[in-house]
Amino acid sequence: MAKSVRASVSKRNRAKLRATVFGPAADARTERLSAKLKELASQPIMREHKTSSMELDPTGFNTLLSFLALGSKDIEACKMALKWENRAILIANILIVVAISIFSSGFFPYKSLLPGLATFDETNIDTVAPKVFDRVIFMVIDALRSDFVYSKASGFSFTQRRFEINSLIRSGAALPFTAHASSPTVTMPRLKAMTTGSVPSFLDVILNIAESDTSSTLAYQDTWLAQLKAQGGQLVMYGDDTWIKLFPGVFDRSDGTTSFFVSDFTEVDHNVTRHVPRELSQHDWSAFIMHFLGLDHIGHKAGPKSRHMMTKQREMDSIVALIYAAMEEQDHLQSTLFVLCGDHGMNDAGNHGGSSPGETSPAMLFISPKFQTKKTPEDSPVEAFSDLQYYRTVEQMDITPTLAGLLGLPIPLNSLGIFIPEFLMMWDNGNVISFFSIDILLRNAKQMLNAMKGTFPDIDVEATTTPQGCDKQLPTGPAKVQCAWFQALQLVHGPERNRTTLPDVESALLRVLRSAQEVMSSTASKYNTTRLYLGLIVAAVAVLLSFLPAYGLVSKSSNAVTFLMLSIISYGGMMFASSYVEEEQQFWYWVVTAWTVYLHIKSLRPWHGSKDPRFSFSRFATCMTVVLAISYRILRRWNQTGQKFAAEPDIARNFFPRHQNILWALIILTYFDTCMRLCLNSPPSNIWRSAAILTTIAAFFFKLVFVVSDSPELLDESLLSPIQKSLEGMPLLLPARLVFCGISLLVVTSFCAMNVTQKRSSLTGGKC
Structure with missing residues (x-):
């Protein structure tokens, strides 16, 4: 009986639970709880400053309540929004790659190059000027700035001794120039300029670092080395292995040295010097090329005022003396041209790559005993008449046609150089201009005009009548070159061409060459602005797509975002001024300082006017800010950077040595x-x-x-x-x-x- 009573009571209890707990009442309680959570999530929560990391974050609690109050539809909406944000970020990253590609194609334009090797015109082969030299010694001293050779503080005593007449410059055996090396002033582009006569682009800066043998080769371009090789000459090279990368398979004997171990001042040059006596005694080479890296390494390591600099200059001068003595004493070197030059200079910090006067002003000398009978000796040492400009300034690419003319070679097809007029004396008879001098300039002009036609197909170099626009006072661009060429042709083919008119013909041809060089040099750095703007537009779209997913985060930090946007806009505006580009670090110095001050003020704001004993924390923050400011100032003075202040005193180079x-x-x-x-x-x-x-x-x-x-x-x-x-x-x-x-x-x-x-x-x- 008792058992049946307990069973009936249990049955009634289960029925009651189903009716009151797991039935409609439970649904009602769930709805009330959901409504309460939504109400709590919608109410603003007063935030107070919390000092303990153990206290609950109100923002996190609010987020938790909001998430609990979400329905299934809201969760699906959040998932869709997150999906679209991920897609926007993916598209933005793809657009960044597209923008860089489009912008690069406009910033690094393709330069049309004439294929093949130049040859002499067979119809006028009898009028070609005979060669003056049979072989050439080409000595490149990396970063040989003009004042290292020509100033009173120079260590090149044999080249320009102060008080004795037997120095190379004072005796007339050397013709000194300051070569203008256009930026980028790094080795590979400058070697391209000196061998092809063309204007390298900034893309060569990247190739200068690349270790690939095929990324920057000149094996299939017309150079004075290729012309010598085509005539059966043998070439030898010792020094910077950049030459071997530029001219693979060209040198019959070579020994390359790497240029990236800048701490080596001696062995890198001894590896070149040890070959010099043996090669000077050889009869089989037509070009002997040397490239010394030690002076450049000293500049990078310790600057142009290093105590090692004078020692290195004397070492290089002793090699010049050794080579010149062999040229005077050995019969097979009697008809040898010796070229001493730098590929670029260096700034006051010892670096290069930019466009400061120190970086773009290397020395260049042509040396031979034959010059002593043709040229009035120059004085030496001399003072610079401008920023590191000594004697006459010529373009570095002028080496190419000058070597071609003196060695009896055709001028390379893509050369934009001008034959240096000072060497026309080698064909003159006394003070009388020779017809061979006119032939040199005429071939140089025809070659450069032929190179111009690759860029300006409409230019008419065979005009028999005065081109349109020549009557105007100031024709510009290709029209200026065409008019100057027509005027020169009138003098060259005029009925009264004789020795009395040759100076006028020479002047007219030089005007053609200078005009063509100016036009082609400006064209070589002409950018495709349409692609540049298109690349910027695509990049802007990528930024907008990236901004949309980050809007929620950005909206919570309005002050930081405002500061970031102002910094980006200011930085972008600075890039339109080259001086600010060179001194970019100054902008970041002030931006970092301003941001540090802002963070310091923000950290003190909660403690302002507070009597809480925890106010001691603000004193600690103040002390840390002061320490940070002092450390920041020390770091700024640790090493001077940029262009204008590179030679200013700093801690690393001035304080520590003392x-x-x-x-x-x-x-x-x-x-x-x-x-x-x-x-x-x-x-x-x-x-x-x-x-x-x-x-x-x-x-x-x-x-x-x-x-x-x-x-x-x-x-x-x-x-x-x-x-x-x-x-x-x-x-x-x-x-x-x-x-x-x-x-x-x-x-x-x-x-x-x-x-x-x-x-x-x-x-x-x-x-x-």
Whole structure:
């Protein structure tokens, strides 16, 4: 009986639960709870400043309530919005690649090049000027700025000795010039200019760094090297391996040196010098090319005022003296032209690549005993009449037609250079201009006009009547060249052509050449503005697409976004001024300072007027801001950058050499801090700690050996000077290997420790 009563009571209770809890009442409670959550989510929540990281973030709670109050339709809408945001970001990234491609095609325009090799006109072969020299020695000293050779502070005493008459310039054996090297002033573009006579583009800056042998070859372009090779001559080259990359398979003997180990001042040049005596005694070569890198390395490492600079200049001058002595003494070198030049210069910081006067003003000398009987000697040393401009300034690409004329070669097809008029004297009879001089200039003009037709197909170089527009006072562009050419032709083919009219013919042909060079040089740097604008528009669309997904985040940080937008707009406006481009770092100095001040003010705002004892935190923030400002100022003065202030005093080059103990104290502190961090933040292993300590000691030892061999003056007045003599002459290879072995051991030990940790974690089920 009792059992049946309990069963009936249980049955009634289950029925009651179904009716009151899991029935309509439960649905009603769910609806009320959802409504309450929505009401709470819609109400504004008062935010107070929280100092404890353990307190609940109101914003996160609000987000949680909002998410709980969402219905299924709202969640689907959020998913769709997120999907479209991801698509917008994907499209924006694709458009960035498209924008860069379009912009690059307009910024690096294609230059039409005439294929093949130039040849002499067979119909006028009898009037071709005979060659003056049989072979050429072409000596390039990397970064040979004009004042390194011509100024009173020069170390080239044999080239321009002050008080003796037997220097090359004073005796008339050398014709000095300042070559104008147009930007970009890096090695590969400048070698292209000197061998092809063309104007390189900024794309060659990228190719200058590329290690590919085929990315920047001139094997299929017309150069004076190719012309010598076509006539059966042999070419030898020693020095910068850029020549080997530019002319693969051209040199019969070569020994290239890499240009990227800038700390090497001596061996990189000794590898060239050791070949000089042997090659000077050889009879088989037509061109002997040398490219010395040591002077450029000194500039990069220590600047143009380094104590190593004068030593290197004297070393290069001794090589010039050795070569010139061989030219005077050895019979097979009697008819040899010696060219000494720099591929570019350097700025006051020792760098190059830009367009400052120091970077664009290398020295250039043509040397031969034959010049002594033809040319009035120049005075030396001399003062620069402008920024590093000595004697007469010529374009660097003028070397190409000048060498072609003096060596009896056709001028390369794509050359934009002008035969240097000072060398026309080599065909003149006394003070009387020779018909051969006119032939040189006439061939140069025809070659350049032929190159112009590739860019301006409408130009008429065979006009028999006066071209339209020549009656105007100031024709410009190709019309100016065409008019000057027609006037020169009238003098060349005139009925009264004789020796009395040759000076007028020479002047007219030089006007044609200078006009054509001006037009073609400006065309070589002419950009496709349509593609540039199109690329910018596509980039703007990509920015807009990227901004839409980030709008929610951006709207919560209006001040930061405003500052960012103002910085971007200001920075973009600065790019329209070349001086601001060169001094770009100044803009970022002020922007970083302004942003730091803003963050400091923002951090103090919650504490303003507060009597809370926690106000001491604001004092700590103030102290940290002051420390940050001082550190920032020190970093600004650590190394001077840019163009205008590159030679100004700084900490690294002026303070530390005079306070060597402070320098070495900071160095030791840096190595000690590195060692402590490796030991403390490392796997618990004695092998690791031992390897870290030994590697740090080896690295510091390598630092000492490197300083002794590279900059021993930094140890002369320090407490470490007693060990300087014991480290002199020690090879760098052994300490370097020890350091790399130690680093390798640390890496291997770290990986082993990681594997052990992972295995232990897997054995314990991921529990610590």
